[in-house]
Amino acid sequence: MNKEITSREIDYSQWYNDLIIKGGMADYSAVRGCMIIKPYGFALWENMQGVLDKKFKETGHQNAYFPLFVPKSLFEAEETNAEGFAKECAVVTHYRLKSDPDKKGKLIVDPEAKLEEELVVRPTSEAIIWNTYKGWIQSYRDLPILINQWANVVRWEMRTRLFLRTAEFLWQEGHTAHATEQEAIDEAKKMLHVYADFVENYMALPVIRGIKSPNERFAGAVETFCIEALMQDGKALQAGTSHFLGQNFAKAFDVKFSDNNNKLDYVWATSWGVSTRLIGALVMAHGDDDGLVMPPKIAPIQVVIVPIFKGEDQLATISQKVNTEIIPALTALGIRVKFDDDATARPGWKFAEYEKKGVPVRMALGARDLENNVIEVARRDTKEKQSYPLENIANTVADLLEEIQKNLFGRSLKYREEHITNADTWDEFVNLLDTKAGFIAAHWDGTPETEEKIKELSKATIRCIPLDNKLEEGNCILTGKPSKQRVLFARAY
Amino acid sequence: MNKEITSREIDYSQWYNDLIIKGGMADYSAVRGCMIIKPYGFALWENMQGVLDKKFKETGHQNAYFPLFVPKSLFEAEETNAEGFAKECAVVTHYRLKSDPDKKGKLIVDPEAKLEEELVVRPTSEAIIWNTYKGWIQSYRDLPILINQWANVVRWEMRTRLFLRTAEFLWQEGHTAHATEQEAIDEAKKMLHVYADFVENYMALPVIRGIKSPNERFAGAVETFCIEALMQDGKALQAGTSHFLGQNFAKAFDVKFSDNNNKLDYVWATSWGVSTRLIGALVMAHGDDDGLVMPPKIAPIQVVIVPIFKGEDQLATISQKVNTEIIPALTALGIRVKFDDDATARPGWKFAEYEKKGVPVRMALGARDLENNVIEVARRDTKEKQSYPLENIANTVADLLEEIQKNLFGRSLKYREEHITNADTWDEFVNLLDTKAGFIAAHWDGTPETEEKIKELSKATIRCIPLDNKLEEGNCILTGKPSKQRVLFARAY
Ligand SMILES: [Zn+2]
Numbered sequence: 010m011n012k013e014i015t016s017r018e019i020d021y022s023q024w025y026n027d028l029i030i031k032g033g034m035a036d037y038s039a040v041r042g043c044m045i046i047k048p049y050g051f052a053l054w055e056n057m058q059g060v061l062d063k064k065f066k067e068t069g070h071q072n073a074y075f076p077l078f079v080p081k082s083l084f085e086a087e088e089t090n091a092e093g094f095a096k097e098c099a100v101v102t103h104y105r106l107k108s109d110p111d112k113k114g115k116l117i118v119d120p121e122a123k124l125e126e127e128l129v130v131r132p133t134s135e136a137i138i139w140n141t142y143k144g145w146i147q148s149y150r151d152l153p154i155l156i157n158q159w160a161n162v163v164r165w166e167m168r169t170r171l172f173l174r175t176a177e178f179l180w181q182e183g184h185t186a187h188a189t190e191q192e193a194i195d196e197a198k199k200m201l202h203v204y205a206d207f208v209e210n211y212m213a214l215p216v217i218r219g220i221k222s223p224n225e226r227f228a229g230a231v232e233t234f235c236i237e238a239l240m241q242d243g244k245a246l247q248a249g250t251s252h253f254l255g256q257n258f259a260k261a262f263d264v265k266f267s268d269n270n271n272k273l274d275y276v277w278a279t280s281w282g283v284s285t286r287l288i289g290a291l292v293m294a295h296g297d298d299d300g301l302v303m304p305p306k307i308a309p310i311q312v313v314i315v316p317i318f319k320g321e322d323q324l325a326t327i328s329q330k331v332n333t334e335i336i337p338a339l340t341a342l343g344i345r346v347k348f349d350d351d352a353t354a355r356p357g358w359k360f361a362e363y364e365k366k367g368v369p370v371r372m373a374l375g376a377r378d379l380e381n382n383v384i385e386v387a388r389r390d391t392k393e394k395q396s397y398p399l400e401n402i403a404n405t406v407a408d409l410l411e412e413i414q415k416n417l418f419g420r421s422l423k424y425r426e427e428h429i430t431n432a433d434t435w436d437e438f439v440n441l442l443d444t445k446a447g448f449i450a451a452h453w454d455g456t457p458e459t460e461e462k463i464k465e466l467s468k469a470t471i472r473c474i475p476l477d478n479k480l481e482e483g484n485c486i487l488t489g490k491p492s493k494q495r496v497l498f499a500r501a502y
Numbered sequence: 503m504n505k506e507i508t509s510r511e512i513d514y515s516q517w518y519n520d521l522i523i524k525g526g527m528a529d530y531s532a533v534r535g536c537m538i539i540k541p542y543g544f545a546l547w548e549n550m551q552g553v554l555d556k557k558f559k560e561t562g563h564q565n566a567y568f569p570l571f572v573p574k575s576l577f578e579a580e581e582t583n584a585e586g587f588a589k590e591c592a593v594v595t596h597y598r599l600k601s602d603p604d605k606k607g608k609l610i611v612d613p614e615a616k617l618e619e620e621l622v623v624r625p626t627s628e629a630i631i632w633n634t635y636k637g638w639i640q641s642y643r644d645l646p647i648l649i650n651q652w653a654n655v656v657r658w659e660m661r662t663r664l665f666l667r668t669a670e671f672l673w674q675e676g677h678t679a680h681a682t683e684q685e686a687i688d689e690a691k692k693m694l695h696v697y698a699d700f701v702e703n704y705m706a707l708p709v710i711r712g713i714k715s716p717n718e719r720f721a722g723a724v725e726t727f728c729i730e731a732l733m734q735d736g737k738a739l740q741a742g743t744s745h746f747l748g749q750n751f752a753k754a755f756d757v758k759f760s761d762n763n764n765k766l767d768y769v770w771a772t773s774w775g776v777s778t779r780l781i782g783a784l785v786m787a788h789g790d791d792d793g794l795v796m797p798p799k800i801a802p803i804q805v806v807i808v809p810i811f812k813g814e815d816q817l818a819t820i821s822q823k824v825n826t827e828i829i830p831a832l833t834a835l836g837i838r839v840k841f842d843d844d845a846t847a848r849p850g851w852k853f854a855e856y857e858k859k860g861v862p863v864r865m866a867l868g869a870r871d872l873e874n875n876v877i878e879v880a881r882r883d884t885k886e887k888q889s890y891p892l893e894n895i896a897n898t899v900a901d902l903l904e905e906i907q908k909n910l911f912g913r914s915l916k917y918r919e920e921h922i923t924n925a926d927t928w929d930e931f932v933n934l935l936d937t938k939a940g941f942i943a944a945h946w947d948g949t950p951e952t953e954e955k956i957k958e959l960s961k962a963t964i965r966c967i968p969l970d971n972k973l974e975e976g977n978c979i980l981t982g983k984p985s986k987q988r989v990l991f992a993r994a995y
């Protein structure tokens with residue numbers, strides 16, 4: 010156990026923060042609720058962006074960039090959306106500071122530089138984008154529009170948490186426009202599957218694909234599709250959402266197109282997004298009491314090599330081998346490797362450091378290993394250590410990285426499978442939440458009122474109605490009214 | 503000549519806007535001074551980012567992300583910097599909107615949600631970053647810090663222009679911290695050369711590397727290095743800057759480190775940036791009266807193939823050849839190619855469209871060409887057309903792309919060389935500015951007062967003192983006072 014890190018048993022919440030801060034992923038900032046993403050955390054985000062961006066482009070999307078600011082009159086145009094975000098948005102009211110006449114060297118807001126119309130810092134970009142699409146769309150020939158944007162957004166959350174909930178965060182938001190309802194629904198579903206594939210195959214985190222209940226729907230959407238993951242404390246985390254927006258934004262911004270019979274109709278829309286919140290999910294899903302555990306496919310460093318040496322001569326011999334043979338062989342297979350030859354730090358310190366950072370594979374090479382043509386290889390996920398022949402070591406490591414990726418997914422999946430439990434009565438439901446947690450599959454009468462009441466009483470929300478949900482007669486755990494299917498409840502981040 | 507585009511002769515400024523709007527690079531937005539970067543323009547920016555990001559990483563830098571907002575108290579800490587940006591910054595004063603009691607469905611700023619301390623939307627990030635570095639730096643072992651950030655920034659400019667001067671723009675900003683003055687100066691110069699290499703070798707635009715005069719220096723810098731390019735109307739454009747910040751920010755934020763003798767000293771700093779403004783430079787430097795002209799190395803589309811056909815059968819035959827042979831051969835060489843097989847648009851319309859978009863190479867393939875095993879290839883830069891054998895066409899095109907890249911650089915360089923002119927008297931100076939324009943090499947007495955006066959009288963500024971400037975005795979064109987070197991003046995964007 011790493012002494013710098015609080016164990017999960019003692020304080021789960023502190024453990025999470027320790028992993029992020031001590032693992033060098035992020036830092037607190039001087040701005041309330043805003044964080045600094047440090048190079049190691051940002052390298053992870055870049056790897057995630059790289060994979061997602063490629064998937065977006067392969068599915069026909071192009072990137073573009075829209076303004077940070079939304080004039081208030083546009084912001085309020087789609088009323089449901091506006092209501093959903095009005096309570097937590099940063100508002101620009103002035104465009105100049107001036108010298109404080111009372112305090113030398115200090116500045117005050119210049120009251121003469123008040124904006125005629127306030128600008129909202131985008132909490133999401135539907136308004137500014139649909140106001141723009143109005144000018145781009147006349148006929149069915151202009152459709153579909155398939156655009157994605159990588160951007161920062163701001164939501165003035167009252168309680169914030171590193172990566173999971175910050176006032177400013179980084180994300181991507183897809184905004185598409187279609188000629189038919191079905192095409193828009195298909196797009197929303199397609200992007201949900203793109204997200205699910207990414208989170209499962211790259212982040213090694215199994216997700217449930219589902220539909221949100223009306224209470225949990227995105228403000229302004231007709232249907233919200235989501236992927237839900239389970240964290241180690243049994244709480245759920247929404248990892249991504251994809252919205253079918255119907256014609257709501259087209260109507261709010263008067264965006265019509267003429268179809269091939271010259272008939273005018275409103276345009277159909279989707280939007281979908283994932284954010285740096287995914288990094289919080291990754292930390293909570295895979296980390297342990299020694300630090301972060303990075304899934305190999307997106308790990309900033311996949312392999313670290315630590316030399317074990319006495320004196321400069323031994324270091325030189327080891328470095329020679331590492332730099333001219335081992336690193337080139339690993340790099341040739343596309344493996345991201347770091348050689349930590351810092352002579353001022355001890356190997357034990359380095360071992361703990363890279364464990365904390367969750368580097369999937371650590372190799373240690375000493376003078377005697379070199380003589381025997383072997384190298385010691387340690388897995389971050391299982392902590393197993395084994396000596397391997399130096400010959401063909403790159404392929405050995407490549408296989409091991411794949412195995413680690415699979416193992417991380419496998420153990421998350423096992424945990425998730427063990428933590429989906431049926432509850433048939435209210436007592437069972439509440440008891441499960443307090444003891445075992447995880448997803449609880451229970452009947453619900455389908456009304457927003459009951460959903461709200463359950464949330465009030467238990468702090469659990471409906472995470473989703475799974476896409477492939479099986480129909481089954483039953484009675485609502487709260488009201489006893491008839492129900493046709495179980496839905497998944499959980500306490501959530 | 504393209505009828506949609508105003509010619510340079512008639513209205514240079516309108517020509518520039520036409521290229522951007524009609525070329526599909528960007529669009530105006532509903533937010534004052536903010537633009538929308540459309541997919542074609544953003545693809546160009548992504549290519550530029552890709553090259554620069556690789557260069558930054560090769561020179562040892564890592565990416566990170568710092569908050570969008572700067573609390574006013576941090577913003578004002580470095581006084582020169584604060585003064586320089588105070589007059590043009592967007593200020594967040596509130597964090598909530600609420601329903602307007604007087605107008606149903608409308609929102610107003612909630613007066614009860616006033617921030618205790620106003621937040622400035624970053625116009626540049628020195629303040630927030632140096633406040634952070636304070637927590638990261640204790641000893642010389644923590645140095646250097648070599649960080650870059652890709653971000654949006656906001657400067658509330660009164661007169662805005664697509665790409666060249668917008669209220670919000672995208673850029674990268676490097677912020678480095680060093681133990682010694684010399685190391686910081688070397689870093690600032692190194693990054694200037696990285697910029698110059700990029701602009702010359704990828705954007706095909708020759709630049710002069712120089713030092714800014716005190717009046718044109720970045721607010722808070724000790725020395726500003728810059729690269730200056732010349733546009734087709736003879737006006738200069740600052741394409742990138744790299745600042746040696748001395749210990750100004752370390753002092754403002756109290757960032758000290760202990761050296762290896764345990765002696766405390768303030769940290770030395772640099773910052774450097776290029777922005778989407780570079781896209782404006784590219785448009786102005788290479789475009790012609792038919793539209794944009796993209797340098798092949800960063801062109802979103804390097805080659806477009808237009809089929810010339812009558813009827814579906816011919817299109818099918820041509821498409822077969824293009825999709826199974828030509829495109830795979832081009833793609834194998836890393837060439838970005840588009841096949842425009844839209845059967846509803848005429849070839850002539852497509853030709854004009856891709857000319858407008860500045861695609862470097864256009865290939866047209868008809869049924870008779872196919873029989874003869876040839877293809878017609880047109881260069882965007884010279885408008886030359888030539889028939890080439892289909893055999894080995896990918897290599898032919900690859901060579902042609904290189905030749906176009908060289909030709910664009912060569913003709914810009916020739917123009918630049920022809921437009922650096924010596925002026926030895928005030929009359930000559932003013933006359934040159936009004937007739938020939940370009941850079942004017944003239945003596946200056948070295949005082950900020952004279953520099954300011956020259957600017958007032960002529961609208962020309964000192965663009966830079968070239969890095970390799972030759973010393974030469976002379977007399978200031980305005981005051982007649984002695985001078986040791988000519989400096990470069992120009993009217994500028
Ligand atoms: Zn359990």
Ligand SMILES: [Zn+2]
Pocket residue numbers: 921938
């Ligand atoms: Zn000329």
